[in-house]
Amino acid sequence: MHYRELLLFLFKKLEHERSVNAVFHLLKGKKSAQTLQDAYLFQIENFYGIDRKLKKTTFNNHVKDLIENHYIQVANDQALLTEQGDQYLSGKRLQSYYQMKGHKYHQIDREFKQGLFLLIQTVSMLIHEENKFIPIVDQSYIQAKVRELLRDYSMQFDTIAEQLYGELHTVLSTIDDCLATVLLKQCSGYDRVGMSEQQIADEENVYKEDLHLQSIAAIHNILETITEHPEQYSLLTRLIWKKTNRLTASAQETFDLYQAGHTLDEIASLRQLKVSTIQDHFVEIATHKKNFNIYSFISEQVLDQIQEAIQNTSTRKLKPIKERLHEEIDYFHIRLAIATMNDDKE
Amino acid sequence: MNSTAPHDIEHALIKLFGYKQFRFGQREIIESIRNGNHTLATLPTGSGKSICYQLPALIGEGLTIVVSPLISLMIDQVKLLKAQGIKRVASLNSMMSAKQKLAVMNQLGAYKLLYCSPEMLQQEQVQQVLSNKKIDYFVIDEAHCISQWGHEFRPDFLRLKDVIKKFNNPTVLALSATATPSIRQDIIKQLELPMKQLIYPIDRPNITFSVDEVIPNRKDERLIELIEQKSIPTMIYFSSRKVSESISRLLQTKFPDRRVAYYHGGMEQDERLLIQQQFMNNQLDIICCTSAFGMGVNKSNIRLVIHYHMPATIESFIQEVGRAGRDGEQSVSILLYAPGDEFLPFQLIQTELPTEDEVNLFLRENLNGQLEDYLNETKIRFLELQTEQHQQLHQDDRRREIIQYRDERERIKQQSIFKLVDWIKSATCRRVGLFYHFQKEVTKAQYECCDSCDFRLENWRHTFESYQKKERSIQKNWKALLDELLIRG
Incomplete structure (x- = not known):
């Protein structure tokens, strides 16, 4: 499974319709209405957010290579497949890509992977009577989750080890051997530290991005199987974070602080962020959260005025709206008001 | 108490x-x-x-x-x-x-x-x-x-x-x-x-010092020679992230039997954690790194510390070399120097201190909110503290003070580079040259002292066990790996 094939495939899907960058945003899982809509419109939602750490320079390098190998041409910011590109693509079996389910799992796949790695490491250490070790995953909430899980099993390490081994053996047998191997090479345990994706890629002489696709596919395959048959995978399903949160992590943090009783200005100083950044977060929160009470920021009266102005200008551009309003009403208020008009909330 | x-x-x-x-x-x-x-x-x-x-x-x-x-x-x-x-x-x-x-x-x-x-x-x-x-x-x-x-x-x-x-x-x-x-x-x-x-004296008597002067474009060749001769746990320090990666790849290609990795501050956190723990767990033989690696890395059997680039100060050099031989056994420091190498640390100073123009810009213009477009973080921090400290002064005096201070800092930094270059080029005892700044007497070397006194790398006969053959994980499939992890052997 190669990254460049996937790029070529995605460029083909968006040919004549969208810019080169649309593919970048798709892979990164950009949280914009446009990107999400496109994903479904062009039936490439499986790839939404499958490479959330993708860097622009890395992406550009792959694109440059495709151009230099005469697989695509880029004109007006759009990628067109050459005859050679089309031929190359038609010779590939691309079904394997469909095993990914980016739209479904992009919010939980990384946490699941890390939780899995930490659980494997911990159990492996404990059955070897090694109870002092450095956890391979730093995030404290993942550590807490695994600790809680172990506690629920009353620390019966041999029992957990047996069950974990059994569930992993069963689920990995259902997926491609190569994918399973790539995943397990990354695992740490007693007297062995796992390899990084980069190291495995170097060893196999492929790009790190190629290898990342394999890892993520492995994780999505596992998630698909265990969520379909949760009764068979009672241990592994415990590693799924129930999260359908549409907020960015940073906005979520702001929201948590807000719910804990802090004001906008307090949050800005606590987090050492600009007030305008925190305002952005509140706009995001107002867009997505049903139970968010906007009236602590604007009065009902002001909200009415803004909404009226929006209807009268029949635009969602900010400037013409602001010009129709009293000058004390600032852009933050207007953006909040627009946000409340979003009816797709959770 | x-x-x-x-x-x-x-x-x-x-x-x-x-x-x-x-x-x-x-x-x-x-x-x-x-x-x-x-x-x-x-x-x-x-x-x-x-x-x-x-x-x-x-x-x-x-x-x-x-x-x-x-x-x-x-x-x-x-x-x-x-x-x-x-x-x-x-x-x-x-x-x-x-x-x-x-x-x-x-x-x-x-x-x-x-x-x-x-x-x-x-x-x-x-x-x-x-x-x-x-x-x-x-x-x-x-x-x-x-x-x-x-x-x-x-x-x-x-x-x-x-x-x-x-x-x-x-x-x-x-x-x-x-x-x-x-x-x-x-x-x-x-x-x-x-x-x-x-x-307390800060020199470590079990470390032997050596400087290896090479022709500018022969450094890689010399490094490969060194690695070939000495099959021992090795750290190689670089000032550049990019070079640490490329040399790591080069060495891995040249020495497929050894386990080589790189580590620098630009890598993702997960990956850094893995590499560091692999190193601690003796799964790596050679690590190519920047100064981001090593603080708090307490590995006892590092035998060879090579500096591919010279650091900016004697202090950082001593600290980095100090990662070697924590078990008390003999360890060797080799600094690879090519004429002109000092250019890199001199260049780095310019990224750390604001120029006169930048000082003026900072003081004159109201750049609130877009400061980052003009100046890097180090420079901004420098300027903010300086303006704060000279708050009571009149605009022009403040400007003069800051520029004067900036010049002084530049001089100090340049001096410390010169100090290290002098040490590199000197023909007297390396230990004395390094440590006389810090303490009155230099502890006598426990093994060989340095290349100025008695040490020839070619003659160094160390008694350390050489590598175990590299385990080719590539041949293992997932079932074997799973057994290894979760079944007590």
Whole structure:
């Protein structure tokens, strides 16, 4: 499974319709209405957010290579497949890509992977009577989750080890051997530290991005199987974070602080962020959260005025709206008001 | 604080850390602070500096604050302590989320040791919470960073003296492995405290020094030769992330039987963690790294430290070399030098200090909010502190002061590069040349001394076991790996 094939495939899907960058945003899982809509419109939602750490320079390098190998041409910011590109693509079996389910799992796949790695490491250490070790995953909430899980099993390490081994053996047998191997090479345990994706890629002489696709596919395959048959995978399903949160992590943090009783200005100083950044977060929160009470920021009266102005200008551009309003009403208020008009909330 | 019978701290040493005996200097430093003396102490890297405050902290009544310049160092320390079963430790740093910070501050009572960056200690909320606590000791690790003559000068270190007062003057311990007499004086001056000095020699007699001068474009060739000859656990230091990667790849290609990896600050956190632990677990033979690696890496059997690029100061050089031979066995430092190498550290100075034009720009224009477009973070921090310090001055005087200060800093930095270049080019004893800045007498070498005295790398016959054959994970499939992990052998 190669990254460049996937790029070529995605460029083909968006040919004549969208810019080169649309593919970048798709892979990164950009949280914009446009990107999400496109994903479904062009039936490439499986790839939404499958490479959330993708860097622009890395992406550009792959694109440059495709151009230099005469697989695509880029004109007006759009990628067109050459005859050679089309031929190359038609010779590939691309079904394997469909095993990914980016739209479904992009919010939980990384946490699941890390939780899995930490659980494997911990159990492996404990059955070897090694109870002092450095956890391979730093995030404290993942550590807490695994600790809680172990506690629920009353620390019966041999029992957990047996069950974990059994569930992993069963689920990995259902997926491609190569994918399973790539995943397990990354695992740490007693007297062995796992390899990084980069190291495995170097060893196999492929790009790190190629290898990342394999890892993520492995994780999505596992998630698909265990969520379909949760009764068979009672241990592994415990590693799924129930999260359908549409907020960015940073906005979520702001929201948590807000719910804990802090004001906008307090949050800005606590987090050492600009007030305008925190305002952005509140706009995001107002867009997505049903139970968010906007009236602590604007009065009902002001909200009415803004909404009226929006209807009268029949635009969602900010400037013409602001010009129709009293000058004390600032852009933050207007953006909040627009946000409340979003009816797709959770 | 009262002095306790000596066997108490010995008992704690065994119980908490599993050591039967104190190492050189540790007991004296511990007793000094337990008797309530503000203390400035030097001990070589890798000699158990941290026990000097960890032990008193853990058996004390109140909280100990440890100020540490590097976040990665702080995180490593906390992790290591926790892995040893010492759980009452936490850190406060800028890499944590507001929620995590709050969680730590809300349960300060649960901790004995709190690692903090100097920047965090400037936050009002942090100060407020901590000033209501009983603080036993205030420790400044890598204390040379306080000094403008030290190599990692950070403005917020200068404000520590006020923090100490706010915390009701706990006993202060300033620790360093690289503090010259002038730096030590400066530390005491900056802290405005009477301090007892416990100065131990910082040279490590089991390390042999060598400088290898090569023609500019023959460096890689020479490096490959070295690696070929010496099949021993090796660290190679670079100033550039990119070069550390490319040389790592080169070496892996040339030596497929050895396990080579790279490590630098530009890598993702997960990956850095893996590489560091592979190295600690003896799964790597050669690591190509930048100075981001190593602080807090306590691996005992590093036999060879090669510098592919020269560092910017003698202090960083000593610190990096100090990663070698912590088990006391012979280890060798090789600095590869090609004429013109000093150009790189000189260039780095320009990215650290604002130019005169940039100073003017900062003072004249109102760049609020778009400062980052014009200046990098280091420069902004420098300028902000300087403007703050000369607030009372008239605009023009302030400008003059700042520029003068900037020029002085540039001169200091350039001088320290020149000092290292002089050392590289000198034909006298390397140990004397390195350590006479720090101490009156240089300890006699335990094995060979240096390339000026008695050492020829070609003749070095080390007795260390060479590599185990590289385990080719590529041949293993998932079933074998799963068995290895989860079935007790």
